[in-house]
Amino acid sequence: MPTRMLAAAAMVLLTSATAAAADPGRQYFGDAAGNPAAPPFSQAVMVGDTLYVAGHIGLDPKTQQAVANVDGEARAVMDATKQAVEAAGLSMDDLVSVTIYCTDLDLYDGFNAIYRGYFHDHFPARAFIGVSRLVRGAHFEIAAVATRKPKN
Numbered sequence: 001m002p003t004r005m006l007a008a009a010a011m012v013l014l015t016s017a018t019a020a021a022a023d024p025g026r027q028y029f030g031d032a033a034g035n036p037a038a039p040p041f042s043q044a045v046m047v048g049d050t051l052y053v054a055g056h057i058g059l060d061p062k063t064q065q066a067v068a069n070v071d072g073e074a075r076a077v078m079d080a081t082k083q084a085v086e087a088a089g090l091s092m093d094d095l096v097s098v099t100i101y102c103t104d105l106d107l108y109d110g111f112n113a114i115y116r117g118y119f120h121d122h123f124p125a126r127a128f129i130g131v132s133r134l135v136r137g138a139h140f141e142i143a144a145v146a147t148r149k150p151k152n
Helices: 002-022 070-087 105-118
Strands: 026-029 044-047 050-056 095-102 125-130 140-147
Touching: 044 070, 050 070, 070 105, 070 140, 095 105, 105 125
Parallel strands: 095 125
Antiparallel strands: 026 044, 044 050, 050 140, 095 140
C-alpha cells in the first residue's frame, strides 16, 4: 500500500511539474525572439501581477544613438519606460521601484525635474546610480518594477 501511495504522489508531482513548465504564467512584451537584428531581450515581462521592465535608454529613432540634448534624452528614456509599462496594460503610477543609471551625477536635478512630470500621486521607490558608461552614448538608463493594483 505505501508503494502505491508513493507512486501516486510521484505521478501528481510529475504532472504538476509538467503543467507548470508548459504554462509558466509569463507574458512577454517587445520580445525579440525570432528577430536576429533586435537586441536579445524583452522590453518587459509580466509574472502574475508583477511587471519587470528591462533597462531602457532614450534613443533618437533616426540615429539609434542617445538623443543629443540631455533634457530630450531624459524625456525619451521616460517615454520609453512609459511605453513598456503601458504595453502591459499598466500606468506609470503602478511602478513600485525604479533604478536609474546615469553617467554624470551632476544631471540629477535636471533629470528629477522631468521625472516628476510622469507621476500623479506617489513616487515609486528609486535609486539613482552613477556609472562610467552606458550603451549608445546614453546618459540615462532606467529599469523598473510595476505591480497591478488590486481591484476593489
